[in-house]
Amino acid sequence: MSVDELTAQVERARQDYEALVAKGLKLDLTRGKPSPKQLDAANGVLGLSGDPVSADGTDLRNYGGLNGLPEVRAIFAEDLQVPVEQLLAAGNSSLELMHDAVVFALLGKVPGAETRWADVEGLSFLCPVPGYDRHFGICERYGIKMIPVPMTPEGPDMDAVERLVAGDAAIKGIWCVPKYSNPDGTVYSDETVRRLAAMETAAPDFRIFWDNAYAVHHLTDSPAQLADVLALCAENGHPDRAFVFGSSSKITFAGAGVAFFGSSPDNITWWLSHTVKRSIGPDKINQLRHVQFLRDAEGLHEHMRTLADLIRPKFDAVDKILTAELGGTGLASWTAPAGGYFVSLQVPEGCAREVVAKAKAAGIAITPAGATHPYGDDPTDQTIRIAPTYPELPEVEAAITGLATCVRLVASEKLLADQA
Ligand code: PMP
Structure with a gap:
């Protein structure tokens, strides 16, 4: 990308970020917790x-x-x-x-x-x-x-x-x-x-x-x-x-x-x-x-299928939104796991902390960058952990869209600075 194109991209990202902050969101993707609906699906465990x-x-x-x-x-x-x-x-x-x-x-x-x-x-x-x-x-x-x-x-x-x-x-x-x-x-x-x-x-x-x-x-x-x-x-x-x-x-x-x-x-x-x-x-x-x-191992598997039906749309949304917002930009890559509780988002070197800070300032809480590494120190400052299970789907969508805006802003500012 030429410096002019990059400058235009940074300008767009800044405007999008301002609009994001103006929304006054309050969303939390920090910890891998079951959602209230998942917990409800297991309420049978309360009875004896x-x-x-x-x-x-x-x-x-x-x-x-x-x-x-x-x-x-x-x-x-x-x-x-x-x-x-x-x-x-x-x-x-x-x-x-x-x-x-x-x-x-x-x-x-x-x-x-x-x-x-x-x-x-x-x-x-x-x-x-x-x-x-x-x-x-x-x-x-x-x-x-x-x-x-x-x-x-x-x-x-x-x-x-x-x-x-x-x-x-x-x-x-x-x-x-x-x-x-x-x-x-x-x-x-x-x-x-x-x-x-x-x-x-x-x-x-x-x-x-x-x-x-x-x-x-x-x-x-x-x-x-x-x-x-x-x-x-x-x-x-x-x-x-x-x-x-x-x-x-x-x-x-x-x-x-x-x-x-x-x-x-x-x-x-x-x-x-x-x-x-x-x-x-x-x-x-x-x-x-x-x-x-x-009941038995088959009962366990059946229950897990019920939970997967609640969780899967959230993981699908993360992948779909990141693809729409960041696919082909070279600004990020991410995992599309076949199970578990997390997605790992990789941003350009030296950007993860700043992305998480920008998201926080926009009301989107993300696991602190560095938490995925010993002593909280990700030496290349690139890994962001996304935990999409707890919030409901519209909140996941809003949070990931906002996070993608933060990635676009921080990563393209970094690219521009590197070119200067
Ligand atoms: N291990 C891993 C890999 C986890 O992700 C978690 C929960 N986030 C735990 C253990 C916690 O397990 P428990 O609730 O059984 O203490």
Whole structure:
């Protein structure tokens, strides 16, 4: 584009932005939360019928049952790819379980460890980027050094991962959201999962934190298939390598679902040796209500199709509006995920913070730029996370149209400045 054309584009974008600000919007696309309609669709989970007893007659109102209700574990075992006897059902939050796994490993040796992680000089985790800010928050809280690794369309860059873990015994873990990743919607390829399971690590106690938060959250009729990480780890001689997490936060209620932890038999024994001191058992009544509502794996899938019908139009709107507003301009690229909760928007280098600031000034709240990277620092300042599930469709449309205006303004001003 000539300088004159670019100047005209900037001028148009400025006028559009002024018009946007004048609308006085108040919209929020910051966090991946279920919408009130999604929550309503799960209201069946509130009711409890019959006696509060498990299939084997245990009175669920009382203490006990640290492993969680077998019936709810059976519903989720197949989708989380964990044998039911190695899958525990816990409280409402899988993030809590990830946090606890880190703390238990810091304070007590994981199977295969020579020392507690708290005693490891330079303790580090690999963090595929862009990634989930709350994973990074756990590392930051406990002083675990974060080493970013780029994501590719197949998952983390495995050449980089293999090189790093082979050379440094202080690297003890990697954060993975293997299906419909947060924020770019990537599904790890079979080859990526195989390499993660098979790679040689300098640390004998290396752990994959396999956060399968979006295991059943498909937006299309052809659900993504993920290789079985626990089985592959075992086949490759590293049976204790993976910690699997999941929850029903975005299936039933985000604040009152059921969370799951799955792993090898030795890791499960280790986990229970810690949790037995922490609790006399989870909320089994909530777990029973989930069993009555979801019934079985097919009931779970049926419910997810209901939720997908509510969510899909919002993701379609994001893609349609971004294509109409920014397609072919070279000012942005974005993901069109087949599941999960997020769209990742890439803007020209050095523009993401300014786009988010401009959107905020126009009343559109977006996840802070940088949140997708360790320490909140996206070195090229390019990634913006869009979370379209919570607002209703007209609000999503207004917010994305406004966001696209901000991208046009900031990116074309940058291009003009670069040319000057
Ligand atoms: N993992 C990922 C990848 C997520 O996106 C989220 C929610 N945004 C969570 C975990 C939180 O899970 P929970 O509600 O089970 O704590």
